[in-house]
Amino acid sequence: MSLILSERKNKVTVITFNRADKFNSFNREMALQLHKALDEAEADKNCRAIILTGTGKAFCAGQDLSEAIDPNGPGISRIVTEHYNPIILRLRKIEKPIIAAVNGVAAGAGANIALACDIVVAASSSSFIQAFSKIGLIPDSGGTFYLPRLIGFQMASALMITGEKVLAKDALSMGMIYKVFEDDVFVEETLKFATTLSDMPTHGIALTKKLLNESYSNNLEQQLILEGKIQTEATLSYDYKEGVNSFLEKRKPEFKGE
16 A cells, blocks of 8 residues: 555646554655655646645654564665655745645644645644654754744744644744644645645745745845846746736636746
8 A cells, every 4th residue: 555645636646645544654665756756746737726635543653653664674864865855845946836734733844844845734523742852853854943933933843842832823823834624624625725825926936935945044135136126927837927917817827837
């Protein structure tokens, strides 16, 4: 049985963690399958948006600890450098909007993979846990990079040190995530939302994503210069011309992500 499921629904590719009996915790095989699924979704020209979600009661419980302590396993160093770091970098570099659809508990690396996505939506019963401190580890998978920027240094510091569970409604109120859907409509509403994004001028969204990535290392002057450069690039796209023409012609645009 595949540990990662991938299915395209019109212009949206849904990538699903499929290790429900282990709360979708990662082992090496699952991580490598996710790398492949992300590569395939990126290469698929008919895919205009990506959903990342899980089966069963969990989004992802992070690392399978039985593999982490296995003397014949890959070891923590390889797990971080070969499994999680490449996943986070892929999520940020793929030029398509990526929605983390958190259907249940997102713990440890699972929480931080969600937070590295472009937009996070969550089921009302879901939760987020920086579980690392409970076993004497530090937050990895970009957690120390993204969480303070999302919710502020003080709150991030407290959640990482205490390992306190954050319910979906509280994650929403503190700015950790974008939206919460009730459990009974979560799948439907998430797909509807992703479909809306897939119909948008996704080339411009990709350029916006690029600018957001660069904003973490640029000062204001550098960012303004880069905005000017990228804005000029955006005006050369099919989507820009289609957007302007459809507005002037008072019709619905048909964007191609080009």
